Amino acid sequence: MVLTADAKERLDRFLAKSLPEHSRSKLVRVISDGGLTVDGKVITKSSFQVEPGMSIQLEEVANSSAHTLVPSDIPIHVVYEDDSLLVVDKPRGLVVHPAPGLNEPTLVEALLGRGTKLSEGSAAFRPGIVHRLDKETTGLLVVAKTDAAHANLAAQIEAKTAGREYLAVVKGEIEREKFTIDAPLGPDPRDRTKRAVVSNGKVAITHLRRLGRADGGTILEARLETGRTHQIRVHLMAIGHPVLGDSIYAPVETQVGPLQLHAYRLAFEHPLTGERVSFETDPPADFNSAWRNG
Structure with missing residues (x-):
């Protein structure tokens, strides 16, 4: 409806x-x-x-008083786990949590399938979920096991103290070593299912660093200051360098192959100890191999 x-x-x-x-x-x-x-x-x-x-x-x-979560046996790579949280390396093609109209297994259900206890979260159908990755984006995601950890981690993301860095392979050559895209994002007035740079949108800031060249493009490190929906993808498209393999925002000729966007580094203060912890993971095998030379 x-x-x-x-x-x-x-x-x-x-x-x-x-x-x-x-x-x-x-x-x-x-x-x-x-x-x-x-x-x-x-x-x-x-x-x-x-x-x-x-x-x-x-x-x-x-039928909307509750979402039915069905535990799934989808294998999940857990990078780190303790009594408060776990950090997972999300595979490509897996949605993070159920949503209206979605009829496929999710990361939440995969975690339930392995017997993981999750925090209640902000809604019944997304327990444990503090932040999200797009379906085709791979990489690191922190998931809360307790309500206290959930509140603490969510506050860190809101305060912009949690570090979230991505690898992206984009179309075209970029010569600048470091640059920042500060452009507000909101619903695309031509297609409300998409995001776009709009004057009355929400503040969105992405810091970028050039790592090297790849076949047909440039490898970038993208660091989120804010975390808007599709932020990196829309920002890079807006400057004429869409992420390769982006089936939503890139021109047709650039949509070939898997999305070249990977959340490779995640850092935050542990909710229980206060210690700054950091995790890194390599991109999947279908990611442009030139990143290794970056």
Whole structure:
């Protein structure tokens, strides 16, 4: 079910007005359970302000009081694990958590399948998930086991003290050694399922460093200061250097092969000890081999 906002108002009030056949309490539960998205982003606060033109997509209300998580036997490479958290190396093609309309196994369900205890998280269908990677992006992801660890890690990401660095192979040659893209991101006015650089978007900052050349492109290290949806991919497309293999944002001729974006380094303060910990992982075998010379 897809609705379009026509005025600025609270999300719960908009839903109550648009769906009078359902009680407000039921609609509030849909929101808190993560059963809807606004412009593609899961919103779990009833007080969220919708703006005219925003697209609200929700699953069938009668079935949205809870998401069924089905443990899966998908193998997951765990880089580090203790009683508070675990760091995993997410493979390509695996969605991080269930979402409305999604009918495939997820990382959350794979972790449940190995018997991992996860924090409650911000919604019932994404326990443990502190931050996300796109389906086709590979690499490091920290997952919380306890609610205390979840709150601590989420606060670090919000405060921009957690370090998240990526390897990206982009089209074309870039000569600058270091540069920063500071361009606000929001829904693409031409396609609300995508993101774009827009003047009224949210602050988005990506720091980049040139590592070397690759066949048909340049290898970059990208460090996130903010963590908007598809941030690295949209920022690089905006400067004319799309990530190779990007089937959403790159021109057709650049979409050949797997997405060349890998979250290779992750650092944060351990929620229990306060110690700064850092993890690194190599890209998968289908990543451009030239990165090794970077």
